[in-house]
Amino acid sequence: MIHVIAFYLFAVMTIASGAITILARNPVHSVLWLILAFFNAAGLMVLAGAEFIAMLLVIVYVGAVAVLFLFVVMMLDIDFTELRAGFIRNFPLGIAIALVLLAEIVLGVGAYRAGALELGTSDGSAAPAMGTTNIEAVGALLYGRYLFLFEVAGIILLVAMIGAIVLTHRQRSGVRGQNVSKQIARRPDEATVNVKPEVGKGVQL
Amino acid sequence: MTAFFQSLGMSHDWAWFVATIASILLIALPVMITVAMMIYMDRKVWAAINLRRGPNVVGPFGLLQTFADAFKVILQETIIPSASNKGLFLIAPIVTFTVALLAWAVIPFNSGAVLADVNVGLLYIFAVSSLGVYGVVIAGWASNSKYPFFSAMRASAQMISYEVSIGFVIICVVLWAGTFNMNDIILAQKGHGLGIVNAYAFNLLLFPIWVVFFISSLAETARVPFDLTEAESELVAGYQTEYSSMSFALFWLGEYANILLMCFLNAILFFGGWLPPIDWEPLYLVPGWIWLFAKVFFMFFLFSWVMATVPRYRYDQLMRLGWKVFLPMSLIFVVVISGYLMATGHFV
Numbered sequence: 001m002i003h004v005i006a007f008y009l010f011a012v013m014t015i016a017s018g019a020i021t022i023l024a025r026n027p028v029h030s031v032l033w034l035i036l037a038f039f040n041a042a043g044l045m046v047l048a049g050a051e052f053i054a055m056l057l058v059i060v061y062v063g064a065v066a067v068l069f070l071f072v073v074m075m076l077d078i079d080f081t082e083l084r085a086g087f088i089r090n091f092p093l094g095i096a097i098a099l100v101l102l103a104e105i106v107l108g109v110g111a112y113r114a115g116a117l118e119l120g121t122s123d124g125s126a127a128p129a130m131g132t133t134n135i136e137a138v139g140a141l142l143y144g145r146y147l148f149l150f151e152v153a154g155i156i157l158l159v160a161m162i163g164a165i166v167l168t169h170r171q172r173s174g175v176r177g178q179n180v181s182k183q184i185a186r187r188p189d190e191a192t193v194n195v196k197p198e199v200g201k202g203v204q205l
Numbered sequence: 206m207t208a209f210f211q212s213l214g215m216s217h218d219w220a221w222f223v224a225t226i227a228s229i230l231l232i233a234l235p236v237m238i239t240v241a242m243m244i245y246m247d248r249k250v251w252a253a254i255n256l257r258r259g260p261n262v263v264g265p266f267g268l269l270q271t272f273a274d275a276f277k278v279i280l281q282e283t284i285i286p287s288a289s290n291k292g293l294f295l296i297a298p299i300v301t302f303t304v305a306l307l308a309w310a311v312i313p314f315n316s317g318a319v320l321a322d323v324n325v326g327l328l329y330i331f332a333v334s335s336l337g338v339y340g341v342v343i344a345g346w347a348s349n350s351k352y353p354f355f356s357a358m359r360a361s362a363q364m365i366s367y368e369v370s371i372g373f374v375i376i377c378v379v380l381w382a383g384t385f386n387m388n389d390i391i392l393a394q395k396g397h398g399l400g401i402v403n404a405y406a407f408n409l410l411l412f413p414i415w416v417v418f419f420i421s422s423l424a425e426t427a428r429v430p431f432d433l434t435e436a437e438s439e440l441v442a443g444y445q446t447e448y449s450s451m452s453f454a455l456f457w458l459g460e461y462a463n464i465l466l467m468c469f470l471n472a473i474l475f476f477g478g479w480l481p482p483i484d485w486e487p488l489y490l491v492p493g494w495i496w497l498f499a500k501v502f503f504m505f506f507l508f509s510w511v512m513a514t515v516p517r518y519r520y521d522q523l524m525r526l527g528w529k530v531f532l533p534m535s536l537i538f539v540v541v542i543s544g545y546l547m548a549t550g551h552f553v
Contacts (some may be wrong), residue, residue, distance in 0.1 A: 002218075028346060032293070035339070055328040063335025064365060067342070071361050074346050074354075133324045135385060180525065 003047065010043040027073045035066045052134035228320050232309050240461045241271040243505060250509035275454060283450040286348065293347035298448065298455035301340025305462035308333040312469055313388045315479050315493040326387040327375055330470065331368075334425065337463055338364040340456070341434060341444045348447040356443035359520065360427065360434040366527035367424040373535035374418040377542050378405060378474050381551075391478035403477035403484050410545060414538050415475040417531050419507070422467035424527065426460070429512040433520055464508060465501070472500035 017036040024030045038061045045054035142150050197203050210220035210227075245260060245268060252259025260267035285291055311326040313319040323329060338361055345357020379385055382393035398407030406415045424431040435443030445456050472478060478500075479493030518526070545551075 029293075032343070051323065051325050052328070055325050055332050058332035059328070059335055063332060063368065067335075067338060067361050067365055070339075070342055070346075071358065074342075074357070135324065178521070180522070 007044070007047055010040045010047065014040040014044065027076060028070070031066065031070050031073050034069070035062055038062050038066065050134060052138060225320070232320060233306055236306070236309060236462060236465065237458065240458055240465060241275070243461055243465060244271045246505065247509050247512070250506060251513040254510070254513035278454045279451055281450040283452060286350070286447050288349045289447065290347040290349065293343050294447075295452065297340050297344035297347055298452040298459070300343060301337065301459035302455040302462075304333060304336045304340065305459035305466070308466050311387055312466075312473070313391060313478060314497060317388070318494070319388060322386065322388060325385050327379065327385045327390065331372065331375060334463070334466070335364070335368055340459065344448070344456070345444040348444070350447055352440040352446050353444045356434045356440050360444065363424060363427070363431065363433065363523060366524060367421045367531070370417055370527065370531035370535045371421045371425060373532075373539050374414050374421065375474075376539055377411065377414045377535070380539075380543055380546060381405065381411065387473060391473060391480060394477045395480055396484040401484055403480040403482060404475060405477075406475040410538070410542050411475065414535065415471070417535055418475065419471060421531060422471060423508065423511060424523070426464045426467050428464060428508060430515040430518045431523055432517060433523060436517060465505070468501045468504035468508065471504045472497060476500045
């Protein structure tokens, strides 16, 4: 009973906040609704017994990605009239994307009605391990069976990260950076001079 | 507690429901009272370090000063700036306060005394503590004012930077304990140091990691020396500038509840939580929550001590410390600790 109530609560909230995300006029409101959608999706994951995935969803999407989203969107200077001006021009593109999404939903529902997809091998060796915790099951699969795929994924991410840094890094000349170790290594006797000037005479710096 | 309500003649489901509500109140109310006392302790410690008396007028030894402040604030008028985004402006303090209370669900106060004994306890705390920044960011944006906005920008960048190293610190502890469950992490520390001391901090590999965690928790809760989000010399009062009355009080309480949570985490992850400090039989006669609170108050004393003695960081120094010092250091420690555990056959 409580499962059903919780499921419908999270599901309705996910869909509703997802819908408001694209309907909201204000981009900051959109991001906040998106965050609510992530949150409710995490709730659905908990209901499905995947508490590890739920926590990762909150940590990665809500805690990091959405904060950066919000960070960027808050600083945007958006002119709403200008946004509407491009409506007619982008209309055909929007329709095309909507049709693709519609086809995907129809296909997805059709495939779901045709029966669940057979995942893993026929002897059931890739079936989710019962009796172990989420984290142990994920860990055993990632670092055992799929170790090389996991490492390849890691290397791809590393290359992507280095690529992003290389593309955006600018070498600027004439920037006076701070050398912290030099600052810390400074001692009072080399930074200050103690002078006793005579009356009426200045100090040579 | 469910069994107790069942004995009163309730069905199991209702008993569970009432028991959960009762336990939530049983945790949240003492947390709020502890927060009030912590604020008092904070001010007393600063006063002692500055050779002042601190609050000493309201109640015996000034103990009721925080309550007086709270009543003063609540009785004030709530001012909502006309240019602000009203809905979000009012939601922001509620978000901060709620998120500050969420994490307490998985904190073990004694052996078995925990609201939700979940397998992903530590991950849950990490997830919830990363939500704390939203209250600040929303407040800064919704105020529609310069200083709160700067503060929100600073807060979001600061939290993300330090969460990275906190994540690696948590991985180090989890590697050693072999579990994400808070209670099991505490039990894994029993007799950890030379078979005598119940603390992960008493370990040459984990002690530096604790130092990283302690400083990161100062940064995560925006305490001095990392309180750049409310640096009064630059940003008036930061994200709270436009807030008054109850909405300000919610920020204030939420902030201190977060600090208290970080003190609990320091005590639980590195100092053995509710275990006595020394693994000696007579010490187990003292109830576990007394040990836990003693450790938490020691941690909070360290927080206050830092606040009273250390000057504020510059923003570039803050970023440098997070990304160029703590991140590589905690990464190296993850490698070293997992290597050590593999070499000594800890994983079997």
